[in-house]
Amino acid sequence: MASGKFITFEGIDGAGKSTHIPFVAEQLRAAGRSIVTTREPGGTELGEALRNLLLHQKMHLETEAMLMFASRREHLAQVIEPALARGDWVISDRFTDASFAYQGGGRHLSLDKLNRLEQWVHPHMQPDLTLLFDVPLEVARARLDAERTPDKFEREKADFFADTRAEYLRRAAEFPERFRVIDSTRSIAEIQLELKDLLAVL
Ligand SMILES: Nc1ncnc2c1ncn2[C@@H]1O[C@H](COP(=O)(O)OP(=O)(O)O)[C@@H](O)[C@H]1O
Numbered sequence: 001m002a003s004g005k006f007i008t009f010e011g012i013d014g015a016g017k018s019t020h021i022p023f024v025a026e027q028l029r030a031a032g033r034s035i036v037t038t039r040e041p042g043g044t045e046l047g048e049a050l051r052n053l054l055l056h057q058k059m060h061l062e063t064e065a066m067l068m069f070a071s072r073r074e075h076l077a078q079v080i081e082p083a084l085a086r087g088d089w090v091i092s093d094r095f096t097d098a099s100f101a102y103q104g105g106g107r108h109l110s111l112d113k114l115n116r117l118e119q120w121v122h123p124h125m126q127p128d129l130t131l132l133f134d135v136p137l138e139v140a141r142a143r144l145d146a147e148r149t150p151d152k153f154e155r156e157k158a159d160f161f162a163d164t165r166a167e168y169l170r171r172a173a174e175f176p177e178r179f180r181v182i183d184s185t186r187s188i189a190e191i192q193l194e195l196k197d198l199l200a201v202l
């Protein structure tokens with residue numbers, strides 16, 4: 001059976017990950033791959049409705065974590081798994097690592113509870129490649145301030161993002177076979193050169 005690859009983009013808000021998704025998709029299309037780009041929370045009609053609630057509504061931390069995984073369950077069933085089965089490659093702006101980093105690292109939900117949700121929703125699948133765009137908080141904050149009206153997560157304090165970033169880096173060290181940490185303080189052009197090299201060996 002045909003099987004595509006699943007690539008996820010991660011990083012704290014303002015790290016610059018969304019900037020690079022069109023570039024990576026274009027490189028892979030030029031190499032003859034069929035590409036689906038998507039995002040979390042979201043990626044389906046229901047998921048986008050959940051995203052709207054998640055980004056703007058106050059809620060209990062466990063409700064937030066469960067809705068992230070509910071959105072993900074729908075996303076896997078409707079978008080990710082069918083695309084991979086067709087042989088397409090899927091690029092997702094965030095996936096489960098974001099739940100560990102934000103709800104676990106940032107908000108201190110127990111990693112055990114997150115592991116159990118992960119085991120429930122996707123016990124046997126992990127991304128083939130996770131690109132972690134890493135920047136110090138001040139850099140991310142300056143990029144966001146220059147750009148947009150903050151949502152619920154982007155209004156969080158520095159400590160929240162320090163803990164979120166630390167959990168991302170901890171996971172990158174725990175799963176080195178699929179993570180690549182990109183120093184995102186560099187210029188967009190420099191980062192694209194590194195991405196080209198990374199994609200060439202996929
Ligand atoms: N390497 C970079 N150098 C300078 N500015 C950047 C860089 N990467 C992204 N930006 C800018 O920073 C802002 C946030 O980038 P974005 O890709 O939306 O971040 P994220 O998806 O990680 O939240 C945007 O205005 C973008 O143009």
Ligand SMILES: Cc1cn([C@H]2C[C@H](O)[C@@H](COP(=O)(O)OP(=O)(O)O)O2)c(=O)[nH]c1=O
Nearest residue numbers: 013040041068094095098099102103153154
């Ligand atoms: C997927 C996911 C996202 N998030 C958060 C991270 C982001 O702050 C927010 C939305 O992500 P994102 O789409 O990256 O926001 P933006 O387009 O504004 O950069 O949701 C979680 O807290 N847990 C999750 O599991």
